Amino acid sequence: MVLDDLGTSLRGTLEELRGKSRLTEEDVQAVVKEIQRSLLQADVDVSLVMELSDSIKTRALEEEPPGGTTARDHVLRIVYEELVALVGDSTELPLEEQTIMLAGLQGSGKTTTAAKMAWWFSKKGLRPAVIQTDTFRPGAYDQAKQMCERAEVEFYGDPDAEDPVEIARRGMEETADADVHIVDTAGRHALEDELIKEIEAIGEAVEPDRSLLVLDAAIGQGAKEQARRFEESIGIQGVAITKLDGTAKGGGALTAVNETDSTIAFLGTGEEVDDIERFEPNGFISRLLGMGDLKQLTERVERAMAETQEEEEDWDPEDLLSGTFTLHDMRKQMNAMNRMGPLDQIMDMIPGLGGGLMDQLPDDAMDVTQDRLRRFEFVMDSMTDAELEHPRAIGQSQIERIARGSGTDEETVRELLQQHKMMERTLKQFQGMGQGNMDMERMMKQMENQGGGGGGGMGGLF
Numbered sequence: 001m002v003l004d005d006l007g008t009s010l011r012g013t014l015e016e017l018r019g020k021s022r023l024t025e026e027d028v029q030a031v032v033k034e035i036q037r038s039l040l041q042a043d044v045d046v047s048l049v050m051e052l053s054d055s056i057k058t059r060a061l062e063e064e065p066p067g068g069t070t071a072r073d074h075v076l077r078i079v080y081e082e083l084v085a086l087v088g089d090s091t092e093l094p095l096e097e098q099t100i101m102l103a104g105l106q107g108s109g110k111t112t113t114a115a116k117m118a119w120w121f122s123k124k125g126l127r128p129a130v131i132q133t134d135t136f137r138p139g140a141y142d143q144a145k146q147m148c149e150r151a152e153v154e155f156y157g158d159p160d161a162e163d164p165v166e167i168a169r170r171g172m173e174e175t176a177d178a179d180v181h182i183v184d185t186a187g188r189h190a191l192e193d194e195l196i197k198e199i200e201a202i203g204e205a206v207e208p209d210r211s212l213l214v215l216d217a218a219i220g221q222g223a224k225e226q227a228r229r230f231e232e233s234i235g236i237q238g239v240a241i242t243k244l245d246g247t248a249k250g251g252g253a254l255t256a257v258n259e260t261d262s263t264i265a266f267l268g269t270g271e272e273v274d275d276i277e278r279f280e281p282n283g284f285i286s287r288l289l290g291m292g293d294l295k296q297l298t299e300r301v302e303r304a305m306a307e308t309q310e311e312e313e314d315w316d317p318e319d320l321l322s323g324t325f326t327l328h329d330m331r332k333q334m335n336a337m338n339r340m341g342p343l344d345q346i347m348d349m350i351p352g353l354g355g356g357l358m359d360q361l362p363d364d365a366m367d368v369t370q371d372r373l374r375r376f377e378f379v380m381d382s383m384t385d386a387e388l389e390h391p392r393a394i395g396q397s398q399i400e401r402i403a404r405g406s407g408t409d410e411e412t413v414r415e416l417l418q419q420h421k422m423m424e425r426t427l428k429q430f431q432g433m434g435q436g437n438m439d440m441e442r443m444m445k446q447m448e449n450q451g452g453g454g455g456g457g458m459g460g461l462f
C-alpha cells in the first residue's frame, strides 16, 4: 500500500539514533534521505518531496527538543507531523441529508466506491441510495445493482435508458425517501471534453452538495492533471483513493490531493462493500510508519514542552464536578473506566468524595457490565458531534437513525440518554455537596431512587 516500505526503512535509520540525546546534521540527513527515497519511489511529486524534506530538516535541527525527549522521539515526532500535514485533513462529511456525486476515469472504482459509501452511510444510521447514471459501460448497471444488494441499500438505474442526465433526474425523484443520494457517473479512458460535459450536466440536474473524485491508487503523475480538470469543471471537495489493498503506490493520488488543495474522504481497500475506511490522517500515518499510535508520542512531547504534569489522555475525575456534562464527557468516562477500573475506585480519587462514600452503596451498584458499555459505545459512534454535545436535543427521528446505524435498538439509545440525564443530575448534586451544602444521607437516597427499574442508583450508570 502507499509508501509501503517507508516504515521499514525509516525504522532502521531511527534505530541508529537510539540512546542519543542530540541530533547531528548527519543524523537528520540520513532520516531525510530515507523519506525522500520512499516517497519518490511511491510516485509522490518531486517538488512536494523536497518541500517536505526541507521542513523536516529545518525543524529537526532548529526546534529544541524538550528535556527528557530522546533524539529518536524528537525526529520521529517531526516526521510524523509533517507527513500528517502532507496528507491533509479528512474531507468533511456531515451525517445529514446530502447528495454526493462521484467522478473519475473509467476503472478508477467509482461504481464500487458508490456502493461502499452507501454501505458506510447506512452503518451510520442514514438511508442512502445509489443512482447509477453510467450508460457508457455495458455491465455498469448490473455491477452497481448487485453491489447495492449486497450492501442492502437502495438502488436506482435504468439499463434501457440512454440519457444519463435523465436517469439522474428520475433517480433523484424515485429515491426521494433516501437521505443520502450517491450519484455514480460514467468514466472514459481519458479525460475527454465529452465526459466533462456529461458530468457537468448531471451535476446541474442533481445539484450535489459535494463531489468526490475517485482515484485509483496506482495512478501516477497523471492524477494531478485529472484532479485539476475535474476541479475546474465541477469542483472537487474530496477524493476517494481506491485499491489501496494492492501493490499500488498511491503517491500520485496523494500529490493530486495536495496540489488541488483537496482532502481525502475515503480509502478503498478491497472489492467487497465493506472494504472502505473513512480517511483519518493520524491513524493513517501511524499505520504507514508501522509504529503504533504516534499521535500519543506527539502529545507526550507537547506535554513535556508545556512542562505540565497533566495527563491529557487520562480523564480527570474532578472535571465531572465543574461545568456542563455532555455525552462526550460520558464517553471519556467510559474510556477511563476501561483503563482505570471501576467507578467506585475512580470516585475514590476525587478529593473529599472517596473515603468510604462508595462503601455505602449497594454491592451490585458498581457492577459495570462490559456488554452494556460496548452497546453504548456503538450508539455513541453513530451520533454526530452536535448530538454528543447536546444530548437533550435528540429527538425521535434521530433516535431512530442512531439505533439503525449502531445496529442496536431504540430502547438502547433511550437507555443511554436516560443514563446521561441521570448521571448529569447526580453530578449536579455532587457539585452541591462539594460546596458543603448537600445532606449526604438525602443524596444517597436520591441516587438509589433515580436508578429506577433500569439499574440501581449511581451504579446503574452502566
Ligand SMILES: Nc1nc2c(ncn2[C@@H]2O[C@H](COP(=O)(O)OP(=O)(O)OP(=O)(O)O)[C@@H](O)[C@H]2O)c(=O)[nH]1
Pocket (backbone or CB within 6 Å): 104, 105, 106, 107, 108, 109, 110, 111, 112, 113, 134, 137, 140, 143, 185, 186, 187, 188, 242, 243, 244, 245, 246, 268, 269, 270, 271, 275
Ligand atoms: N482490490 C480492489 N479492487 C477494487 C477496489 N475498488 C474497485 N476495485 C475493482 O476495480 C475494478 C473497477 O471498478 P469499478 O467500480 O467498476 O470502476 P468504475 O470507475 O466504476 O468504472 P467505469 O464504470 O468503467 O467508469 C472492479 O473490478 C472493482 O472490483 C479496491 O479498493 N480494491
